Amino acid sequence: MAGHSHWxxxxxxxxxxxxxxSNLFSKLSKEITVAAKLGDKDPGMNARLRSAIxxxxxxxxxxxxxxxxxxxxxxxxxxxxxxxxxxxFGPDKIAVIVESLTDNKNRTASNIRTIxxxxxxxxxxxxxxxxNFKQIGVIKIKKKEISEEKILGIAIDSGVNxxxxxxxxxxxxCDKNEIYNVKKDLEKxxxxxxxxxxxxxxxNSLEARGEKLKIILEFLxxxxxxxxxxxxxxxxxxxxx
Numbered sequence: 001m002a003g004h005s006h007w008x009x010x011x012x013x014x015x016x017x018x019x020x021x022s023n024l025f026s027k028l029s030k031e032i033t034v035a036a037k038l039g040d041k042d043p044g045m046n047a048r049l050r051s052a053i054x055x056x057x058x059x060x061x062x063x064x065x066x067x068x069x070x071x072x073x074x075x076x077x078x079x080x081x082x083x084x085x086x087x088x089f090g091p092d093k094i095a096v097i098v099e100s101l102t103d104n105k106n107r108t109a110s111n112i113r114t115i116x117x118x119x120x121x122x123x124x125x126x127x128x129x130x131x132n133f134k135q136i137g138v139i140k141i142k143k144k145e146i147s148e149e150k151i152l153g154i155a156i157d158s159g160v161n162x163x164x165x166x167x168x169x170x171x172x173x174c175d176k177n178e179i180y181n182v183k184k185d186l187e188k189x190x191x192x193x194x195x196x197x198x199x200x201x202x203x204n205s206l207e208a209r210g211e212k213l214k215i216i217l218e219f220l221x222x223x224x225x226x227x228x229x230x231x232x233x234x235x236x237x238x239x240x241x
Contacts, residue, residue, distance in 0.1 A: 019225075027230050028056040029069040030101050034081050036073035047180040051196035058194045086112050087129035090121040091215045092208055095129040095235045097200045102228040111226055119219040132235050133200040136161065137179030139172040139186065140194035146170065150189065158185045169194055173201075202235035213238060 035049035043050040049070075056066050084105055086098040096116075102108040116123045141151065148165045151172075155163040160174040160182055174182045176198045183196050208216050216236060223232045 023225060023227075024059055025056075025061050025065060026227065028052065028059060028061055029065060029072075030081065031230065032056060032066060032069035033072045034083075034101060036070045037081075041070060041073065047183065051180075051183070051193070054193045055195045058192065084108065085126060085130075086123060087126055088116050088121055088123040089129060090116065090219050090234070091119055092206070092212050094206050094208070094216055095132040095202070096121070096220075096223070097129055097133060097233040098223060098229055099231040099233075100226075100228045101230050104228075108226075108228040111228070112223070115219070115222050115226070119215070119222070121219065130200065132204050133202050133233065135176050135198060135200055137172075137174040137176045137182065137197070138199045138201075139174070139179065139183055139196050141170045141172075141186070141190055142192065142194060143169055145190050145192055151186075154185055154189060155182075158182045197231075199231075200233040202233075205235045205237045207237040209238070 032049065032052045035046060035052045039046040039049060041049070043053050053066055053070075056069075081101045081103055082105060084100050084102060086100065086109070088096055088098075090096050098112060100108050100112070113123045143165070148170065151165075151170050152163055155172055158174070158181070159178075160172050162173040164171045164173075172182065172186075179196065179198060183193070186193075220232055220234060220236075223229055
């Protein structure tokens with residue numbers, strides 16, 4: 001019985017991992033389709049599409065999935081995705097920004113409002129939570145792609161705000177309007193990027209731990225699992241105990 005229970009646990013974890021992977025691929029595919037639809041279908045001529053494809057490759061998305069997502073941009077004349085930002089406060093008053101790509105904003109708004117309400121949160125108007133954040137460009141590159149010294153030199157020449165070297169990757173912060181110019185400079189020395197995104201970074205953070213942290217993480221996970229949600233940002237800091 002113990003072996004059976006262990007296998008059931010493995011199956012459950014694998015099932016959850018497979019679901020998360022499928023969800024991630026779905027979001028990456030949607031971004032590729034939208035980027036290809038809004039600009040040139042040649043990644044060399046479309047910075048947003050190029051970044052979306054690089055992010056998909058970094059996530060090990062199969063080549064055929066990427067090609068299918070690009071092709072879909074030509075086959076969905078009647079399907080238009082709209083970028084909508086939602087803001088509110090979750091459990092324990094954490095500030096939350098939700099970025100979505102949706103073809104039905106009424107459905108998306110209703111679903112997101114329900115997730116907030118059933119978890120003890122409130123969905124507000126635009127601006128209600130974003131004053132707790134600053135919007136910047138963030139570029140991440142695996143350490144094996146380029147040395148710390150070399151990326152720091154490029155970062156200084158490109159006039160970026162900050163350059164950090166984490167355990168496994170380099171992270172560059174720049175003005176959101178300059179992100180693709182900075183990336184163009186980096187592409188002279190780097191082929192593979194983890195991600196190129198305009199992100200919301202918290203100015204003021206709230207710490208949670210124990211049961212409160214568990215409740216907040218379950219709420220954030222439910223938001224991220226929604227098919228229309230692309231990114232979720234929060235000012236949460238995980239407590240160490």
